Amino acid sequence: MLLCALLAGALMFADLRFTRMEPVRAQLSTLVAPIQWLVSLPSDALNWAALAFSDQxxxxxxxxxxxxxxxxxxxxxxxxxxLTAENVRLRELLDAARERDIPFITAELLSLDPDPFSHRMVIDRGRRDGVFVGQPVMDAAGLVGQVTSVSAYASRVLLVADASHALPIQVNRNGLRFIIQGTGQYDTLSVLHVPDTADIREGDLLVTSGLAGRFPAGYPVARVTAVVHDPGEPFARVDARPVAQLQRARHFLLLFPPEPPEALGRGGWQVSLDPSAIEAARQVMGPVEEDD
Known part of the structure; x- marks a missing residue:
């Protein structure tokens, strides 16, 4: 033991004072490498097996x-x-027009707006794919928002949670129609001007009403989370939670709704709509802007 201690001290002194020990150390490390690999092999095998079983x-x-x-x-x-067959029979009895499937294309998230006071995103579809300003954007659960600007290869989408976004909706349970607006928070929307006596409850599903012709009717938007009645106030405060995964979704659907038919008068004749009224209705649903 004394001899080994002296030898170790001599080697450390030589390593400190002379540079000839560096190639010797490198060669010894090369010789010891297979031994180190063999020693670590059982541990690596156990880690690999645990990972494989975990993945399985x-x-x-x-x-x-x-x-x-x-x-x-x-x-x-x-x-x-x-239900579809029954719906077809009822529509035939009522002589109602048959609903058509709405075509769509898929899109993927490119980036989010870094502004904390704006809820917008950029997707990888643009003018060359037929995207247009005002086009509805969906995810697997419900309405995400609408396209506000279009370039050749990308588009900017205004989310329903943005404080400047609003759209007409209706209660799926009874058909009552209201306007829902973003609050600037991803998990809360506000239903505007709900009469205090309106039949709206927590858990009600809110869907697009189809008014103004921008969003097709019947697509889920939000679910009511709170209905607060203030004594003496004519309107109740109604909060809702978006059904779309606004903060987690990465893949979306861009809908191509059909052109709305011209309005019919009471006697069945066509009535021309006032362009200023149409523009005012569209402005209710949020600002749009177009890029070149």
Missing amino acids: RELLDENRQLREQILTLSHRVQRMAS
Whole structure:
């Protein structure tokens, strides 16, 4: 032990005073590398096995959830087929026009507006894809917003949560129509001018009403979270939560709604709409701007 201690001290002195020990250290490190690899092999194998089993468990859980979701959606589709057939028969009895499928294209998020007081985003579809100002934007859950400016390869979207955005909606349960406006917060929208006696409740689903012709009717917008009645006030305060995943969604649908038909008078004749009235109705739903 004394000899080893003396040898170690001599090697440290030589390493400190002379540079010839550097190539020796490099060669020794090369010789020791396989031993270090063999020593760390069991630990690396255990870590790899644990990671593989963890990934396998996550895949199995995800697969189970997807199977349950497929079963749920299959049940809904079966029920929807019956409701669709019934709807067609009722429309034929009422001699109503049949609803047409609305074409769409997909888009992906490019960037978000860094301004904390503005809720806008940029998507990877533009004029070359047929995108136009005022076009509705959806995600998998509901309405996200509308296109406010278009360039050749990208478009800017104003989200429903922005304080300058408003659109006409109706209560899905009873058809009452109101205006919903953003509050500047992603999780809260405000339903404007709701009479204190209106039949609106917490949990009601709010959908697009189709008025003004910009947003097609029937698409989910928000769900009522609070209805506050102030004594002596003519209007109730109604808050709602957007159904769209405004802060998490990355893929979107751009809808191409059909042109609204011309209005018919009481006797069935066509009535020309006042352009100033149309423009005023469109301004209610939020400002739009166009880029070259």
